[in-house]
Amino acid sequence: MTLPSQKAFPVSWDQFHRDARALAWRLHEAGPFEALVCVTRGGLVPAAIIARELEIRLIESVCIASYHDYAKQGELQLIKDIAPSLRANGGKGVLVVDDLVDTGKTLALVHTLLPDAHYAAIYAKPQGRPLVHTFITEVSQDTWIYFPWDMGLTFQPPIRNGAPG
Numbered sequence: 725m726t727l728p729s730q731k732a733f734p735v736s737w738d739q740f741h742r743d744a745r746a747l748a749w750r751l752h753e754a755g756p757f758e759a760l761v762c763v764t765r766g767g768l769v770p771a772a773i774i775a776r777e778l779e780i781r782l783i784e785s786v787c788i789a790s791y792h793d794y795a796k797q798g799e800l801q802l803i804k805d806i807a808p809s810l811r812a813n814g815g816k817g818v819l820v821v822d823d824l825v826d827t828g829k830t831l832a833l834v835h836t837l838l839p840d841a842h843y844a845a846i847y848a849k850p851q852g853r854p855l856v857h858t859f860i861t862e863v864s865q866d867t868w869i870y871f872p873w874d875m876g877l878t879f880q881p882p883i884r885n886g887a888p889g
């Protein structure tokens with residue numbers, strides 16, 4: 725379901741893999757990185773692909789939740805912090821990965837923990853764009869991105885019968 729004010733941007737597994745690999749190519753030029761911190765849960769999937777491409781084997785997570793209801797952001801909850809060894813020098817040489825940046829509130833919290841890390845997301849909306857150093861595709865602020873792990877195959881009525889656009 726998309727809110728009436730929103731455009732839908734559905735992403736297939738193939739597309740997501742291609743975009744994550746494209747991000748890895750860009751990050752390869754920005755690195756090297758000694759560790760990767762993924763922002764759970766959405767950052768787990770691109771983190772696996774990027775860590776494989778860049779051969780990063782030290783993986784940490786920072787656990788943050790905020791969108792408890794569909795498309796509505798609530799208060800940020802830091803469920804799990806980052807290991808002190810990675811925070812020691814402000815996160816220099818550390819790569820932070822998330823699936824997307826929307827308002828930027830989630831990554832703004834991570835910036836307070838790792839001010840000198842490199843920030844990357846596959847998709848970015850204009851408001852959150854200043855929070856990432858590297859991203860692949862920008863979508864408008866009124867677009868909702870649907871990830872492949874949140875979707876399933878369903879019947880599509882013919883366009884002539886009023887299929888949703």
Ligand SMILES: O=P(O)(O)OC[C@H]1O[C@H](OP(=O)(O)OP(=O)(O)O)[C@H](O)[C@@H]1O
Nearest residue numbers: 764765766790791825826827828829830
């Ligand atoms: O830039 P923001 O407006 O803060 O939103 C971006 C965050 O929202 C989603 O996470 P969510 O809190 O829904 O949790 P999840 O990753 O566990 O799905 C997404 O994965 C980003 O982490």
Ligand SMILES: Nc1nc2[nH]cnc2c(=O)[nH]1
Nearest residue numbers: 791826867868869870871
């Ligand atoms: N799946 C998904 N989660 C989000 N969290 C914040 N914005 C979005 C979005 O566009 N799509």
Ligand SMILES: [Mg+2]
Nearest residue numbers: 764765766767
């Ligand atoms: Mg998330």
